[in-house]
Amino acid sequence: MPPVRIVSLEQVASILNGIDLEEILTSQGKAFHSYSINETQTPQRPTLQTPYHSTLIMPARIDSLTSVVKLVSVPKQDSNNGLPGVTIVLDNLTGEPRGLVNARLLTAIRTAASSALATRAVFQVKENKDESLTLVLFGSGAQAKAHIQLLTHVLPRIRNVLICNRTLPRAQELLAELQPQYQNLTMVAYSTSTGESTSPIPGISSSDQDKGKDKDQLLKQIVQSADVICTCTNSRAPLFPGEWVRPGTHINMVGSYTPEMHEVDQALMKRALILVDARQECEKEAGELIVAMKERGENGILAELGQIFDAHGQFDQTAMPTEFKTATAGASGKDVTMFKSVGIAAQDVAITALVLDQAEAQDLGTVAEI
Structure with a gap:
């Protein structure tokens, strides 16, 4: 299996601070278009309940881009730190894991x-x-x-x-x-x-x-x-x-x-x-x-x-x-x-793929064999 790039919260923040906001808007516009013309896949998401949070497991795909699986925990009390979670990005051809990206800021x-x-x-x-x-x-x-x-x-x-x-x-x-x-x-x-x-x-x-x-x-x-x-x-x-x-x-x-x-x-x-x-x-x-x-x-x-x-x-x-x-x-x-907005999974595919592309271009993150 090829190595996987792990992108931390701090590295995601660095990428978002330096990125052209129009790139984010364009990628999201494309994602919404793909959704509306039925070129996305969003299987029903299972949820794990605990006394402290709800953990959502969200697979999604944009046919023209890639597939991801997002794991996010929604606290049952207010939090101003964003939602804790990670997203696994799969290689579009082989289906093997390509990256693991901290999702806290991306939602x-x-x-x-x-x-x-x-x-x-x-x-x-x-x-x-x-x-x-x-x-x-x-x-x-x-x-x-x-x-x-x-x-x-x-x-x-x-x-x-x-x-x-x-x-x-x-x-x-x-x-x-x-x-x-x-x-x-x-x-x-x-x-x-x-x-x-x-x-x-x-x-x-x-x-x-x-x-x-x-x-x-x-x-x-x-x-x-x-x-x-x-x-x-x-x-x-x-x-x-x-x-x-x-x-x-x-x-x-x-x-x-x-x-x-x-x-x-x-x-x-x-x-x-x-x-x-x-x-x-x-x-x-x-x-x-x-x-x-x-x-x-x-x-x-x-x-x-x-x-x-x-x-x-x-x-x-x-x-x-x-x-x-x-x-x-x-x-x-x-x-x-x-x-x-209630949020759609195609958005997660687009933003995570964009951030991972930026991480690869800037050589950010930890590359690990798994």
Whole structure:
């Protein structure tokens, strides 16, 4: 058997820090296209349950690329370190193991890439000419970090980033990590439980931010200020009332992945024109979409990402449903856009193969005989 390249967490981080983000986005666009034209394989994943975590075993293949088997453990308590896991990459011809790649950082980056692709597509067709955009995130873990990195890349007009988290210290940690890299952005951490923030919130008067101000009213103003909202939590209850979201806002929902989870309410779902990563999976796993179908007989899904990105991983504007061009007009009550992701295994194939290729090119990792 040929030697196997083992790529550690630190080496993956080094590769991601140096890689052109467009390479990640292109590889993910290709993966979604392959999925939508049925050129991927995703056998049902078995799950091992323990009192401390759920271990998922996820084989997957993109026919034109390679096959992988991903092992990931999902902690049953909150963690801001990403999901611990590894991915085995197989040689596409022989089926022998080619690499073993630490997956902790890759789940977050490939999920954020899907949001970035959807956001780029929506903003290319909608008539939003604002010179300065505000990004509001719920959550302060690895997903939130990756979303800030990818969304500020595809939307360089973002000038304000507001990180909303139940507790302020965790949001402060993320802020302290990212602020030096984004000197051109105004970044603020906000606690949804206490109403405290690390600094004045852009666009909200100082009197409204005075200590003792109704925290719900302050959160309402934060949500109303958003051009893009990203929900990166595992919440089972909506994070804010949908009526707070102003027309024309785009929402990326990536945290909920079971029927019991609901990051937004049905008032918002009713208003949304929706892109998804995978229609069948979202309709089975996403609590918000399941409830929408039960209550109204429709869930707002118009297209999968793979239907609007081509075989080269590029956005095909002609394939974008025309409804997205008039989202702010409120036709049929639909006045916001939304992307819902539950994650698909083809994404893991693409991001892991890309990282392993980079490791081989840079001679990173440990090559071992097994």
